[in-house]
Amino acid sequence: MTTTSDQATPSRRRRREEPPGHDKAPGRTRGRPRGKRHGGRAARRRKRGPLRTVLMAVLALAVLGTGGLGWVYLKLNGDIDTFDGEGLSKNRPESGTSKGANVLVIGSDARTEGNSALGGGSKDDIGRADTAFLLHVYADHKHAIAVSIPRDTLVTIPPCLLPDGTWTEAQSDTMFNAAFSVGQTESGNPACTQNTVEELTGLRVDHTLVVDFKGFAALTDVVGGVRVCLPQDIYQGDLNPNRATKGDLIFEKGEQDVSGQKALDYVRIRHGIGDGSDIGRIKRQQAFVSSLLKKIKSDGLTPTKLLPLATAATQSMTVDPGLGTADKLIAFGMSLKDIDLHDTKFVTVPWRYQGSRVALAEPDASGLWAALKADRTIDGKDASGGSKKTSEASASPGATGSDGSGVDGDGIDVAVYNGTTVEGLAAEAATALTGHGFTVTGTGNAGSREHSTTVVQYGTGQRSRAETVAELFPGAQLEPIGGSAINVVVGASYTAGDSPAAPGAGTETAPTSASSSVAEDARSGDDDLCADLSYGTGG
Missing domain, CATH: 3.30.70.2390 (Alpha-Beta Plaits)
Known part of the structure; x- marks a missing residue:
């Protein structure tokens, strides 16, 4: 894996009051500092992530429906952690006119704060981004799409903030997950990953969420387990290919419920299924989040379930300063309430192998980003919801x-x-x-x-x-x-005649919609649990 060697990530601390805007560092608040200090600022952070968006949406509905808003609001405010907004780029894409939102969800493999017991390895290991996807909530608030970005994708990592207040130089042809490791610290660098996604897509990331092993396991316990499907029997050696023996059977082929450590093992398994690639694992991770959505919608919530879910959600994630208070979390959750499972899509950014790494497949990748920017679904529908971006011309x-x-x-x-x-x-x-x-x-x-x-x-x-x-x-x-x-x-x-248009001449434009291959490869939230679980043979 390509990483920088002499950098450290910006810090984090617990938030208990209204945070400032995205591009400013939060002020000092109550709660003990976490991590290292630098430049007169207390370090703060604690990993959070992938399942939070879904859980907060349902949580918000239940809170408002039961009249327990004040009770849960106070509990959430006391548990929310944020990362340092000062590390976000000063040269970001414009917000645009859409009422939709882009949310970056990062799954961290950091071993800090007890995570080594679940994921193995040393608690001093460098924090890495094990998985990441960009969730685009369309302006009509009736459609959403999660775009997975393979961790081995070769990208340009833009300048990122170091603890001494300096910024790194841009790094080209570098693996995507190296952005989270800029600084070589055990807690990782979510601000750098957000900067990289904005550089890669040209889209402004409105919010970023990070989850670690322990948080992920706790969330799956709280919801009572998640239904998954395995295309074949899985043994200990498939989870850890360094084992000398095949080991015990840990998953039987077919459908089963998983939570805690078992859920974590499911989303981390790469070897022994399909071609053993991260691309195949992404497909199973997408299936897992899809199944989680089904579980939450089918089970519903009662007041007795509300507090454990709220506690697990807020204690399992670190968020950007813009989501640092309960009212903002609940408002964001409410924006997801009308999205149907069928209109919730999961895709992987168009890609191709480049040696042992992954490169974006153009022009399909640019077409996908352009479609999201214009609030057009991957099958070409206008999902702008009557916002300024409603016309065909505005899709370009x-x-x-x-x-x-x-x-x-x-x-x-x-x-x-x-x-x-x-x-x-x-x-x-x-x-x-x-x-x-x-x-x-x-x-x-x-x-x-x-x-x-x-x-x-x-x-x-x-x-x-x-x-x-x-x-x-x-x-x-x-x-x-x-x-x-x-x-x-x-x-x-x-x-051949495709010249740039002078004023008054006809012209075409760069890609402005997702290719048909993106739509064909998408998973919907209501798809068959056992369908399309890997890439390559055996899946």
């Missing part, structure tokens, strides 16, 4: 008109390179860009002259501007690079 980045008149490049600097052997293409593209108000900083030939498709390269924090550039190049691919520049590498598709 920048809402361009058919003649390209909606593209405004004012204040955006672009360098243009010819990626083909046809002379003069860079100058031609530069002229079109200038006509739309872009500032062309230079033209020249690309290092490779064999580009079939135009590529828009962008540096740290420049994705949204790069999307504006890409609107002028039909089928253009977005590619993150180091630094802060934006480059257009003109490809052979441009020579």
Whole structure:
């Protein structure tokens, strides 16, 4: 795994009052400091995560339905932990006009605070992101989608805050889960992971939740277990491939209820099923969360169940400063109450193998992010709920008109390179860009002259501007690079007549909807429990 070696993650502490905004560090509050101190700030954090969103939604409904709001509010406020908002990037994507929300959910394998007893290993091990997904709640509040990001995905990790107040340099071609390990501490770095997701997707992450082994096990106990399915018998050696023997049978093939340690083992098993990959494990994790949703909706809640669930939820997670009070948690939970199981989708970001690692498959990945940004479901439906993003035109980045008149490049600097052997293409593209108000900083030939498709390269924090550039190049691919520049590498598709639109000319746009393959591979919350549990053979 690729990690940095001399960095430390921002701190955390328990919150008991209204937190400030996302981009400011929370002030000192009651409760003992947790972790290390640096720069005059008490360290604070405690892992939290994946199941919290679902549980809080149901919790909110039960609270309001039983009249116990004040009782639970006080209990929740006393248990909420937040991570340091000062570590969030200062150059984030804009919030946009949608009333939807993007929530990053991180499952941590940190061994602190008793987690080593459940996950094995040393309590001093570096905290890593074992799993992560971005939950997009559409603006109509009737649809939701959880997009899993494989931990081995090669990404650009943008600058992240260190304990001494300095920021790291951007790291390109680095495994996604390395972002959580920036700082090499046992508690991890959720702010850096959030920065990385925003850099990767161009979407603003409204909230981040982190859960650890102990918290996950406790939550599954509180709900009375979760129904799962195994495609085959599973032995101890499948959970720990370093064992010298096969070991005892721990799961029989077929359906069964799991909680606590057994639930944790289920979501962590990778070897012995399918091709043994993390991609296959993601499918089982998606099935688990789907089954949890079914359980909560079918069982319902009573006042006697409410307090244990509330306690487990708040004591099992660390959240960003924006969710640091009970009223904000309950308000967010209420926003999920009308989402049906069938309209809750689970997908993995379009991917392909790149050696032993995973790379995003373009243009499908960019199309998925664009669809979420426009509040369009993966099957093409408008889920904007009457927000500003309701028109077909608004589904495209920048809402361009058919003649390209909606593209405004004012204040955006672009360098243009010819990626083909046809002379003069860079100058031609530069002229079109200038006509739309872009500032062309230079033209020249690309290092490779064999580009079939135009590529828009962008540096740290420049994705949204790069999307504006890409609107002028039909089928253009977005590619993150180091630094802060934006480059257009003109490809052979441009020579075939797919030129960037000058004012008054017709144009297409970069991908603005999810590909059919994404919809075909999706799991719905009401799907068969035993269906599609792995990737590769044997699943």
